Amino acid sequence: MAKAVLTSKSEDFPKWYQDVVAKAELADNGPVRGTMVIRPYGYAIWERMQAELDRRIKDAGAQNAYFPLFIPESYLKREAEHVEGFSPELAVVTHAGGKQLEEAVVVRPTSETIINSFFSKWVQSHRDLPLLINQWANVVRWELRPRVFLRTTEFLWQEGHTAHATQDDARAYSLRILHEVYEDFAVNVMALPVLVGRKTERERFAGADATYTLEGMMGDGKALQMGTSHELGQNFAKAFDITFQSTSGTSEHAWQTSWGVSTRLVGALIMGHGDDAGLRVPPALAPIQAVVVLVRDEEGAGERAAALAAELRGAGIRVQLDDRVETGFGRRAVEWELKGVPVRIEVGPRDLAAGTVTLVRRDVAAEKATVPLDGLGPRVVDVLADIQAALFQQALDRRESGTVDAATIEEARQAAQAGFARVPWDRIRDAEVDLAADALTVRCLQRADGGIPDSSADPDLTATVAKAY
């Protein structure tokens, strides 16, 4: 086993998180409070997230486009609730080109306003609908309490914005994105179970009629909102005059959605799967799925290791060859563990003489297996699938053992100190503000069958209460 190279999770979870970020070389803090530098390995993980999400977004029919970083301040003010929600965290540019600007511009905190001002131009007829647009961009929200990846002043995300002819169509699309893009990605790529539900009025997005959410449980029992999808109703359509002529010739306001996930997901990855040896990246997400570590370059081991890496690549595996034999073996082993590479294959003269390699899985504590060289490609493919399933199961077990059914607000308060409390919504709906005094929030509302409520006023809903990031 490696010597303790990180603060342990149980000893000091926030410190452990920062240690992982630093030692896995994911990110550094930027010079301006709340900003971060995403380092190559951290960015490679984000690029994998982007690729998987982008494919699903396009499968859902949306097209990518790009809108400006700078938004006229007046645009924000057009939707009353929206501006009220965002004005505390706006970065406003008042001077540029050496002069004071006549109208200040804000750095986008989200792009509803500027995108909808163009939707207003582009949407004339019901034939222009649905209009399904996605943007990959950076946004800025001046945060009071930043934490790398989880809450940074500037972050990267995708934001989808759509316009539909009917409320039903808009609602169906926001739920489609929630399930087919976000939930599918969380479960099948990130290997993280998520509670999918509806936000309470208090937690709803500023300017939305309804906000849907995915909530994950992190390693310390706290909740993390991993993505949101909003039904915007006609709020922005009215504020930005997005109207279309219907089949019957009447003029109607469009119905809209918006939805996003961000670099916060990298934080979810760390806190959802990490252990005392560092990060653990699920194979479906991992930029490096297997690393071939050359122990010593003797008796042709170097060539064999390179050939093996090529063979594994041929089997469709994302492979890196580590032949830095001038660096001690232990150091390199620790490095790959910190970075959470799912499978490590150690190759040295001793193995090759026996026609084997040493295979180490990252999902179980330092357990080595000696496996034959022959058929290694298919074998690693199988192991990767096993690891993907095992990581999901571990995360699911942790969430289930950390979730308690509570009958009263007091029980909920107790249970939510270190996990999730599921409590009948009727028992606590009037006490949401009181919970906030204990740093507890209602993360989401779900129907008894786990489905998504049509309204927070529906009967027999279950509220999940937890501390949250």
Place this chain on the structure above:
RNA sequence: CGGGGAGUGGCGCAGUGGUAGCGCACCUGCUUUGGGGGCAGGCGGUCGGGGGUUCAAAUCCCCCCUCCCCGACCA
């Protein structure tokens, strides 16, 4: 913005008024390589910033800034 902690080399820390140090990392060489190896020799710091007290300040005083933890706002 409230409460708490901390800023000294890349990282982690010691240093209560008198020549800025240690561990790790880094560089060079040799040796080693199957879990952060060993030996030897090196590089690297306006002690967060500004002002003040003093013969003399990392150290005492004042102001400011930043970071971390616990809250209020939030993806």
